[in-house]
Amino acid sequence: MKYNTKNYDYLIVGAGPYGSIFAYEAAKRGKRVLLIEKRDHIAGNMYTHKEDGINVHDYGAHIFHTDNKEVWDYVNQFTEFNGYINQVVANYKGQLYNLxxxxxxxxxxxxxxxxxxxxxxxxxxxxxxxxxxxxxxxxxxxxxxxxxxxxxxxxxxxxxxxxxxxxxxxxxxxIRRLPVRYTFDNNYFNHRYQGVPVDGYTSIFEKLLASDLIDVVTGVDFLADKETYLKEFPRIVYTGMIDGFFDYKYGELEYRSVRFENESFDSDNQQGNAVINYTDAETPFTRVMEWRHFDQKADAGRTILTKEYPQDWDRTKEAYYPVNDEKNSELFKKYRKEANGLKNVIFGGRLGNYQYYDMDQVFGAALKVVEKEFDK
Ligand SMILES: Cc1cc2nc3c(=O)[nH]c(=O)nc-3n(C[C@H](O)[C@H](O)[C@H](O)COP(=O)(O)OP(=O)(O)OC[C@H]3O[C@@H](n4cnc5c(N)ncnc54)[C@H](O)[C@@H]3O)c2cc1C
Known part of the structure; x- marks a missing residue:
């Protein structure tokens, strides 16, 4: 099988923010890009879809928040944000508390x-x-x-x-520190800029990947044919799991996973808030999101709620949160060393770096690597 039929300059693995920003910036500089994504959609974990006029976040609530003006200005080129401010309520055995x-x-x-x-x-x-x-x-x-x-x-x-x-x-x-606020202020984040895109997150990615110089193919797993890709492409940006890239040769890095359960109701308002955390041990889910309350202009009479259940991770599940304890950090260092030896592959994003990143951090990291790659 031949993949680099169009003499692409870059193969990008993963259509999340890291891969998509890299693709956009490369195309802006006249480079040809093939982007492959193993899911059946673009936008990575930021993916949202519209249902009953409501933007539903398929991989958990995503609120963009940052102090980084460069990143904020950058993302605002591709979308308009609403004024949503995250104000979480905790439910402990029926008692409600602000967070x-x-x-x-x-x-x-x-x-x-x-x-x-x-x-x-x-x-x-x-x-x-x-x-x-x-x-x-x-x-x-x-x-x-x-x-x-x-x-x-x-x-x-x-x-x-x-x-x-x-x-x-x-x-x-x-828990290094626990933020305690001696003011009556329920804003969950301390950052200066905050919001959720008015059209959902996926529209950002449609714009990032719109160039004729970028070909996007979904439903393709890089690891199924790694050696051919490595041979055929002069430069690769890989945002998948770093241990997977090296066939888990030193062992598996651990993650926590999450399962989401959606439910729709004929109502305008079920729980009265965008996010309610269930903080007791007995309730099996950690949070419930009601999407229309993320400051959305939703259709009247319908509402959609998602329950978030944490679960153990194995290779059949989505890897969400890296377990950055000592054992895994040591293991990651071994993979990192191998990765550093591959001069034509850039490892990036949360899976490539085995690190929990917020979106603004991934945007910042992608812009930094773009600068290093093209403007050095
Ligand atoms: C439950 C949850 C809630 C979150 N909430 C927030 C929030 O409120 N605010 C915030 O700032 N951040 C939040 N985040 C973090 C945010 O999702 C990440 O910062 C961001 O998605 C990371 O981008 P990425 O490009 O590194 O990875 P991803 O978005 O995960 O993209 C990587 C892509 O690569 C693809 N891929 C992987 N391996 C392969 C392969 N072998 N072949 C082909 N394709 C492959 C994957 O399918 C995926 O689409 C949250 C994360 C989670 C899990």
Whole structure:
């Protein structure tokens, strides 16, 4: 089989933001690009589709938030953002709390009304547990930062579901700090720019990949014919799993996966908020999204909700969150070293770098590699 029939300059593996931005920038500079994607659609995990006039995010809620003006200006070339501000509500056994931890949460938890009262309450709780020395696990770390009530009701169950392990068996470093806000401010993020595209995310990718110099083929797995691609293409950008690229020769990197369950209702409003986190251990899902509340102009009378269930990962499932513990970080270093030896392949994105990245970080990383590749 011959693939480089059009004398492409680049083969790009993966139509997520990393691969698509690279393709766009390469085409802008007159390069010919073949982009292959193993799913049946473009846009990677940012993919959204429209249903009942509502943009549904197929791979979990995606809110663009950044302090990076260059990235914000860049993405705004391809879409208009609405003014959505993420304000998450937590449901702990039927009690509702605002997130992130702020004066509203402290009032709901303890009835305290001033920052000084809230700070005193947190200090009192931290002291009462009397953890001395360095925290040995995530539970000790969280309690030493925020006290028992918030840990028990808002952190423990959610974290254990997310990671599939007891908080006492999780390393302390997962929680380095817990942002605490002594203002009545429910904005989940601290960043200056925030929003969701008015037309959904997929339209950004349609524009990024519109050039005649870019051919896009979906439903094709690079790893099924890796050697031929490597022989035929002068330069490859690979955004798939780095261990998969090397046939898992040092062993498998671990991930957590997620399963999504969608449900539609004849209603304008089921849960009254875009995101509700279920923070107890018993509820099997971690969050429920109601898409029309992501500040969308949705059709009247229909609403769509998605439940997010964390699950163990294996090769038959989507790899979402890398488990960056010591064991996996050591393993990744071995693959990284191999990757550095391949001078005509650029490894990028969250799977190529085995790193959880927010979208703005992936945009930033793609723009940086473009600069290195073309403008050096
Ligand atoms: C549940 C969830 C919620 C998130 N929410 C947010 C949020 O609110 N805000 C935010 O900023 N970020 C969020 N993110 C992160 C965001 O999804 C990522 O930053 C972004 O998608 C990473 O882009 P990427 O190009 O590296 O990878 P992806 O978007 O994953 O794209 C990689 C593409 O490569 C394809 N591919 C892989 N291997 C092969 C192969 N062998 N052959 C062909 N194609 C291949 C994949 O199918 C995929 O389409 C969230 C992530 C998850 C999992």
């Amino acid at each position: 992130p931890f702020n004066m509203n949460t402290f009032y709901q938890m303890w009835g305290v009304k001033t920052p000084a009262e809230a700070a005193a309450k947190i200090e009192e709780q931290k002291k009462a547990v009397g953890i001395s020395g360095a925290p040995q696990n995530l539970e000790e770390q969280a309690i030493s930062l925020i006290g028992t009530d918030i840990y028990t009701k808002l952190i423990k169950g959610y974290t254990e579901k997310q990671w599939g392990r007891k908080a006492t068996e999780l390393p302390a470093f997962i």
